[in-house]
Amino acid sequence: MKKRHVLIFFYLVLFQVVTFAIEPFRFALFTDLHISTSNPVPAEDLRQAITDVNALQGIDFVIVSGDVSESGDAESLLAAKKNLDNLHMPYYITAGNHETKWSESGATDFVRIFGNDKFSFSHKGFYFIGFLTGPIIKMGDGHIAPQDIDWVKAELLKNKKNTPVFAVTHYPLLTGDVDNWYDMTDVLRQFNVQAVLNGHYHRNVLLNYDGIPGIVNRSTLRAKDAVGGYSIYSISDSIRVFEKKIGQPEDKWLTLPFETRNYDKPNPLLKPSFEVNETYKTVKEIWRQNTHIAIYGTPAVYDNQIYFGDDFGYMHAASLHTGSNNWTFKTGSRIISSPAVCCKKVVFGSTDGNIYCLNAKTGKFNWKYATKKAVLGCPLIKGDTVFIGCSDGCFRALSLTNGAIIWQFSNLNGYVETRPMVANGKVFFGAWDTNFYALNSKDGTLAWKWNSPQKGILYSPAAVLPVFSNGKIFITAPDRFWTALDAGTGKVVWRTNQHEVRETIGLSEDGNTVFSRCMNDSVVALDARSDYPKVSWKTSAGYGYDHNPSMMENRDGVIVFGTKNGLLHGIDAKTGALLWRHKIGNSIINTVTILPNKECILTTTEGVVARIKY
Numbered sequence: 001m002k003k004r005h006v007l008i009f010f011y012l013v014l015f016q017v018v019t020f021a022i023e024p025f026r027f028a029l030f031t032d033l034h035i036s037t038s039n040p041v042p043a044e045d046l047r048q049a050i051t052d053v054n055a056l057q058g059i060d061f062v063i064v065s066g067d068v069s070e071s072g073d074a075e076s077l078l079a080a081k082k083n084l085d086n087l088h089m090p091y092y093i094t095a096g097n098h099e100t101k102w103s104e105s106g107a108t109d110f111v112r113i114f115g116n117d118k119f120s121f122s123h124k125g126f127y128f129i130g131f132l133t134g135p136i137i138k139m140g141d142g143h144i145a146p147q148d149i150d151w152v153k154a155e156l157l158k159n160k161k162n163t164p165v166f167a168v169t170h171y172p173l174l175t176g177d178v179d180n181w182y183d184m185t186d187v188l189r190q191f192n193v194q195a196v197l198n199g200h201y202h203r204n205v206l207l208n209y210d211g212i213p214g215i216v217n218r219s220t221l222r223a224k225d226a227v228g229g230y231s232i233y234s235i236s237d238s239i240r241v242f243e244k245k246i247g248q249p250e251d252k253w254l255t256l257p258f259e260t261r262n263y264d265k266p267n268p269l270l271k272p273s274f275e276v277n278e279t280y281k282t283v284k285e286i287w288r289q290n291t292h293i294a295i296y297g298t299p300a301v302y303d304n305q306i307y308f309g310d311d312f313g314y315m316h317a318a319s320l321h322t323g324s325n326n327w328t329f330k331t332g333s334r335i336i337s338s339p340a341v342c343c344k345k346v347v348f349g350s351t352d353g354n355i356y357c358l359n360a361k362t363g364k365f366n367w368k369y370a371t372k373k374a375v376l377g378c379p380l381i382k383g384d385t386v387f388i389g390c391s392d393g394c395f396r397a398l399s400l401t402n403g404a405i406i407w408q409f410s411n412l413n414g415y416v417e418t419r420p421m422v423a424n425g426k427v428f429f430g431a432w433d434t435n436f437y438a439l440n441s442k443d444g445t446l447a448w449k450w451n452s453p454q455k456g457i458l459y460s461p462a463a464v465l466p467v468f469s470n471g472k473i474f475i476t477a478p479d480r481f482w483t484a485l486d487a488g489t490g491k492v493v494w495r496t497n498q499h500e501v502r503e504t505i506g507l508s509e510d511g512n513t514v515f516s517r518c519m520n521d522s523v524v525a526l527d528a529r530s531d532y533p534k535v536s537w538k539t540s541a542g543y544g545y546d547h548n549p550s551m552m553e554n555r556d557g558v559i560v561f562g563t564k565n566g567l568l569h570g571i572d573a574k575t576g577a578l579l580w581r582h583k584i585g586n587s588i589i590n591t592v593t594i595l596p597n598k599e600c601i602l603t604t605t606e607g608v609v610a611r612i613k614y
Helices: 004-020 042-053 074-084 109-114 146-156 181-188
Strands: 025-029 059-065 091-094 119-123 126-130 164-169 191-200 204-207 212-216 229-235 238-245 250-257 284-290 300-302 305-309 316-320 325-330 341-344 345-349 353-359 365-370 380-382 386-388 393-398 405-409 421-423 426-430 436-440 445-451 467-469 472-477 482-486 492-496 513-517 520-527 535-545 553-554 556-562 569-570 578-583 593-595 601-602 606-614
Touching: 025 042, 042 074, 042 229, 059 126, 059 191, 074 109, 091 119, 091 126, 126 146, 212 250, 300 341, 300 593, 305 345, 316 345, 316 553, 341 380, 345 386, 353 386, 380 421, 380 445, 421 467, 436 472, 535 569, 535 578, 553 593
Parallel strands: 025 059, 059 091, 126 164, 164 191, 191 212
Antiparallel strands: 025 229, 119 126, 204 212, 229 238, 238 250, 284 606, 300 305, 305 316, 316 325, 341 345, 345 353, 353 365, 380 386, 386 393, 393 405, 421 426, 426 436, 436 445, 467 472, 472 482, 482 492, 513 520, 520 535, 553 556, 556 569, 569 578, 593 601, 601 606
16 A cells, blocks of 8 residues: 555656646747738738737747748748738748749748748757748649758757657648658657648648648638638647637637657558559669759750759769769759750859859859849750840840850740740740740840730749740640640630640650640640641540649650659650659659650659669
8 A cells, every 4th residue: 555655656746747847838820921912911911910919928939831922022021021020029930832832033032031941949848840841943742852851850869859849841741742741750750749830721620640740720811701810839738729810819729738759650551652663664773863952953964974953052963874973063052943055065044143154074164144033944055045034034145155145135024944945036935924925036026925814923834845846836834724826926826725734745756746744644645737736645644633844755756754743654655655654752753854765864853863764
């Protein structure tokens, strides 16, 4: 009996130690602010939320978990910061997909304005860490850059093993939201993570990320209500989450126990399968390099070297035969631009605002051209001329020899991210201002521009690489229409939304057939010679839902393209028959570069560079 009393006393003391080791505190969470220069309501909702939280007692800090702006533009981000700076307590902020996908700065303005796009800090014995879930520039699932996964792990290792952790990001860590969510949960489950805090859904919901609690929070936007709101977290013996509508009492909607969390091993059934590679064994990876740094552009190949830029701002030249690195050149910020190589020179843009030209063999600096904003656009080299669009409202023709300006078109109202097409004495490209442009290639004067009937910049024909055939320019845009324009006049030859295509296109080797990938499973071929959208063939490739702007490259009778979830496809260009599939990973495969003898070079946002034989 005495031993029992001692044991009870011991547990009571232990319970008190655990309980009183927690110093209660509260914090607020704002998410999905969507500040816009064209809509004053989100800013009004934010100001009301700030006034409301400032009037409360005992709020230690505010977390802002992404989609701060509608379009990722500097003006909207600055407006958001001006308002957030009126908070009476510290705030910690990370970006959402609206800052990373639609951004003339290549998602670098956010860091410039707020100081960082990630955060980590300790508060009353807890550790908070916020990170990005993308995607960067290209449409696709959310994605956590490999270097950010390494950063999160390194930051968490600085703490004691049992330090309770709250992770913060925009997207829920689920299949369909983040392509490589499992890479992050595999890291988080090694630590005492109490929950992952998210936004994106604009509503309150409790989720499960392979055993880790995921708490999704409401937006600050009012939506259909009279006022907006936000979330309040109360941390003590439990984790209590409240919805706080402006001017109204707090409404508790969730309680989770505060406890030391020891997670089981991850569930392998939740992770992507690579079984398809056993079905098509003729497809081989000749070599594969994992750089552990995200890559967003199409690789270029020249004189037995591969060229690609990365998220740290390095341009790389690697051996075509082995994949080993031959040289690197550092720019001032991330590279999204796909390089072009010609005449022993490699040309590319950087989000540091410069267009660079290097010696292709050695990486030695030749020249650079400074613009006023980031350069996301991809260069095209024709003879001694470099054609490239930028984010400063300009499209330029530069001398390949010395970078001197040949001409400049300065009337763009949005940024350029794609590579132009030159044909019939004109330069063709789209911009994120809803317009598709045709400039005279000799002097840069406007020949014509076409505007999609679907209004709004998010429907701009700006991510697709246009193709030219039989006097027509073919494009697909986010409005899910396939459009053929007369290359001479810009008049519509035909438009169709029958196939629900989006931002992908390709041309047959003989120029008689134009291809596109539908958003659900199918690949379609239309007759490029016809004055109406005449279907040559349509086939199911079985890739599911996909909206990644990976172009369809065609050589030696095979169409090759990748998906947002790392699945490479080979399609017979004449019949549409599926020839093979190969899974390289689970993130975006950028537009591939096809080599002779049925090989290709690819890069992925997971940082993989590979040479594939099919």
